[in-house]
Amino acid sequence: MTAPFVTERASPLVISFPHVGTNIPEAIATRMTADALRLDDTDFEQPALYDFAEALGATTVTARWSRLVIDVNRPPDNKPLYPGQWGAGLVPTETFAGEAVYRDAPPAEAEIVDRRERYWRPYHEALALAVARAIDRHGHALLWDAHSISAVVPRLFEGTLPDMNMGTAAGEACDTAISAAAFAVCEAGPFSAVLNGRFKGGYITRCYGQPARGIHAIQMELAKTTHLGADNRVDETRAATLRPVLRAAIEAALAALAALR
Numbered sequence: 001m002t003a004p005f006v007t008e009r010a011s012p013l014v015i016s017f018p019h020v021g022t023n024i025p026e027a028i029a030t031r032m033t034a035d036a037l038r039l040d041d042t043d044f045e046q047p048a049l050y051d052f053a054e055a056l057g058a059t060t061v062t063a064r065w066s067r068l069v070i071d072v073n074r075p076p077d078n079k080p081l082y083p084g085q086w087g088a089g090l091v092p093t094e095t096f097a098g099e100a101v102y103r104d105a106p107p108a109e110a111e112i113v114d115r116r117e118r119y120w121r122p123y124h125e126a127l128a129l130a131v132a133r134a135i136d137r138h139g140h141a142l143l144w145d146a147h148s149i150s151a152v153v154p155r156l157f158e159g160t161l162p163d164m165n166m167g168t169a170a171g172e173a174c175d176t177a178i179s180a181a182a183f184a185v186c187e188a189g190p191f192s193a194v195l196n197g198r199f200k201g202g203y204i205t206r207c208y209g210q211p212a213r214g215i216h217a218i219q220m221e222l223a224k225t226t227h228l229g230a231d232n233r234v235d236e237t238r239a240a241t242l243r244p245v246l247r248a249a250i251e252a253a254l255a256a257l258a259a260l261r
């Protein structure tokens with residue numbers, strides 16, 4: 001079974017969790033380094049953080065496989081998301097910390113093609129179907145792509161990342177009335193927030209966000225310090241502050257989406 005976990009619900013909201021998977025097929029895991037197998041770059045606990053998804057009627061699409069197997073938030077041709085900057089590719093060979101993923105040679109092209117068919121494509125089939133069903137029901141959809149990252153990753157950015165990093169492909173993936181409504185909520189809360197800063201949205205945001213077709217996509221990249229403890233589990237004290245802001249931001253986006261019609 002290589003498809004992601006899908007819970008279908010009836011609102012126009014689809015929440016995607018592309019980097020939460022921790023499964024690695026045995027034949028691949030045996031070739032990986034101990035550093036890689038810590039799975040540090042996983043977006044831990046995002047579904048638990050978004051525990052209000054059911055209350056909002058959101059359809060959720062949740063990755064089963066680790067991003068180290070193949071990254072579903074990268075384009076299938078592995079074109080860089082941020083040209084000129086270091087980035088983990090479609091099949092990462094180094095972690096964010098610069099550790100080798102494979103003990104010996106990294107996967108050759110034929111294996112990458114095989115992983116794309118086996119693990120990448122089913123995620124996108126499920127996500128595309130979830131969005132299509134929302135469009136069928138409502139005529140429009142809000143795709144919220146949920147991520148987290150360490151607040152300090154020298155290979156990816158200087159200094160400390162803001163708490164809430166919203167990306168809409170610089171405005172191309174989402175009507176500005178919707179992103180502005182969500183971002184206003186983020187900015188008004190106790191967290192630092194930035195729109196289309198270092199993280200403008202990955203492949204999912206850029207590919208699916210098509211405002212002219214009624215599909216509005218927002219990537220939310222949260223600093224892990226806003227909701228996780230040192231053990232990468234939800235820190236309930238921190239999460240209790242963040243959750244109402246996140247939920248209100250999504251509700252504001254949904255209200256703006258409804259008002260567009």
Ligand SMILES: [Zn+2]
Nearest residue numbers: 019043147148
């Ligand atoms: Zn992520």
